[in-house]
Amino acid sequence: MLRYAATRLVAGVPTLVLVSVFIFSLIHITPGDPAILLAGDNATPAQVEAIRARLKLDLPLWQQFGLWFLDALRLDLGSSVYSGKPVTELIMQRIEPTLVLGLTTILLTILIAIPLGAYAAWRVNTFVDRLAMGFAVIGFSVPVFVIGYVLLYVFAVKWRLFPVQGYKPLSEGMFAALHSVTLPATALALVFAALIARVTRAAVLDVLGENYIRTTRAKGLSAPRILFIHALKSAGVPVVTVVGIGFATLIGGVVVTESVFNIPGIGRLTVDAITRRDYPVIQGVILFFSAALILINLLVDLTYALIDPRVRG
């Protein structure tokens, strides 16, 4: 198992290289020039050129990439064009809100979606099932920023239960941090819960027709035991797959949500960097997201082996 995990991690390196080439090209194809933005409205062409030279933006593209890549190998992702701070430091500063938001979202999603989907499968074609799946369709079709603003209006503006925006770091206490991410995490979770509940329902429904479920009934086991210990665990592989994919899509959702709720996380960092054409930061953040994705995929594969013995060996 450990060996397998190590091999998979090493195999992720070429992926990261390809991703960085791709991102590098994409950034430089899109219009916009950080030097012009940086120089300000009244700058002379000479000033702009000077800035370009300082940022090494006057070099041929392949040389720029080569320089960046050599640094990246030493885990130096360069520095922000604006603040001059190292990209790695910027990421580390912003990582906590994003992690807290992301993990809370995933936890909420799993707690809502999996029992809901499993129960809907158990009561298939009843009112409960239809209600649950109706909710899933709504959650899936409404964009996260719409849900975000609705939640903001109801819970933060009208009822004043949660802050309208901002983030309280963990250093101010676990509760304060969780309280500050409750609304954004709920907005995000509703979207993913919809997807995961549907997949869970389908997978569990499939399993409920199996002979071994008939065996559990003949054994006189209780309904929750049949549903959660036998059916849900047997249906685990497709569910874990979708949770993994959910994680991946979550990255996009985090970017939007952090803007709506004004949370100083990596999503905000990304948006700011893109609007200012802060090339090293964009490059670094996307590389960071890619690495996170590779790690998630690995975790998903390891989870398969954990829940289904037939995958092992």
Place this chain on the structure above:
Amino acid sequence: MITASPTLSVRDLSVSFGATGARLQALDRVSFDVARGEILALVGESGCGKSVTMMAILGLLPERVARIEAQRIQLGELDLRKATPKALRTVRGRRIGMIFQDPMTSLTPVHTVGFQIAEVMRAHQGLSRRAAQARALELLDLVRIPDPRRRLDAYPHELSGGMRQRVMIAIALACAPELLIADEPTTALDVTVQAQIMELIADLRREMGMSVVLITHDLGVVATTADRVAVMYAGRIVEEAPVADLFRNPSHGYTAGLIRSLPGGETERQTRLAEIPGNVPRFAAPPNACAFTERCAFALPGCATTRPPDEQISQAHRCACFNREAVAAALRDTPFVRAWV
């Protein structure tokens, strides 16, 4: 072997499926008793209602589509017709054990066999995890699985079909039930393994003193294992007798058809086995006819218009056939029947 109070007693059990107006009759007034310590074989072609009978008794038919009616479904002192779903749950697994046709797919793939055996005892007898595991080990030994300690942690996919059926038997017997229902337990297994499993069931019945309902379509298995036979056709029991009585004096046209399709069922040196023409009707025939009429070699004009009543041929032998003397006479000289006389 038959004592005053049977383990299981069923009277006039009828089951129909589907919506009102388009209801399909799957069982038509089925009655039988299973005495203590006895093996009753329920015989018939696929689709004749053998499994539906047992599922109805256990409350395992889907409530929304199945309508069950009965004069009596009595397990010992317990009236199963009036049992709540919760009470039925404690009957299943604890008082009635069940094994199924297909051992390859009857065990949950993601749990060890030890877990699946121990689980029944933890649910019904409140055993601790440790005590249940220890009992599970004894049970694996009881069903003659070699190296049981190692098998305890095995997953179903690591075991052969015969092994898995032994595990199923261990699960069914975990709480020492008074009744074991074996629904075609050997159909999916190799011939040699079939014999071993049947022998195991017969031995355990003796050791544990339980009753067994053996659902099968194999008269060979019936001959070697069962005490009594009930022959089912299209949702009805058409003939019922102790094994020796039935094979000595087969009296229903359908029983005759089953025996004739065995080697030695017609003459000494047949080169081709006889078959029953046609197929089982999908659901029971019109109420005023013998359902087997169309396929029967002994059919009389009245068979298609009147349902033959159950008649006692002897104290323990009953049969619903208008032409039973002719049936018995026709089969008297076959090698199969002569072997039993």
